[in-house]
Amino acid sequence: MKAVVTIRPRPSVLDPQGQAVAGALRHLGFDEVESARQGKIIELVLQDADPDAARARLDRMCRELLANTVIEDYQITLEP
Amino acid sequence: MKAVVTIRPRPSVLDPQGQAVAGALRHLGFDEVESARQGKIIELVLQDADPDAARARLDRMCRELLANTVIEDYQITLEP
Known part of the structure; x- marks a missing residue:
């Protein structure tokens, strides 16, 4: 099973990484970029x-290791 | 428009970050984890x-800044 x-x-x-991405894109001439936010994806x-x-276990993995729930939200998707 | x-x-x-995640999860008792791969998501x-x-511009953003196409694949999704 894949998750x-x-x-x-x-x-x-605040998302300084996303702000840096938005700033760098504008600097490269992509003036249409209003904002950017960066997250991660774990397969x-x-x-x-x-x-x-599996979903219950994944929820525990997120809370114990993968996400910092003080500052991050997580979303779990299961694929058969 | 959101992308x-x-x-x-x-x-x-090779994805050493993903391997570290898989190892850490197993170490925490999540023995069902066979493998993990980590990527990023930019909104x-x-x-x-x-x-x-917009899609053509995003493709350029990916190739010029966001992705390292030698080792990474990217996928663009537009939301209205």
Whole structure:
């Protein structure tokens, strides 16, 4: 089973990495860029399991390691 | 207009970051993790533009700054 975890900075949190990306793009002439925010995506291959159980485990993985829930939101997508 | 750019290591390229994530998850007891690969996601807000033109510009942004096309693949998704 494959799972995709998307981790983004919370909307209320400053994102200096995203600001740097937006600034660099404008500097290169992409003046249409109003803002940018950067997050990460983690693709996991899991040993076959019940989707509900896998989702619960993935939720724990996010809270224990993958995401910093003080400043980041995460989203879990399962693929068969 | 909002655009989401997803950048992943190419399948043929070693991904030490992803390997570290997989190792750390197993170390925490998540033994079902077979492998992990880590990429990034960049959400851009663009001044309103023609979707086709925006997609062409985003393709240039990826090739010039956002992705290292030697080792990374990118995917562009436009949201209205």
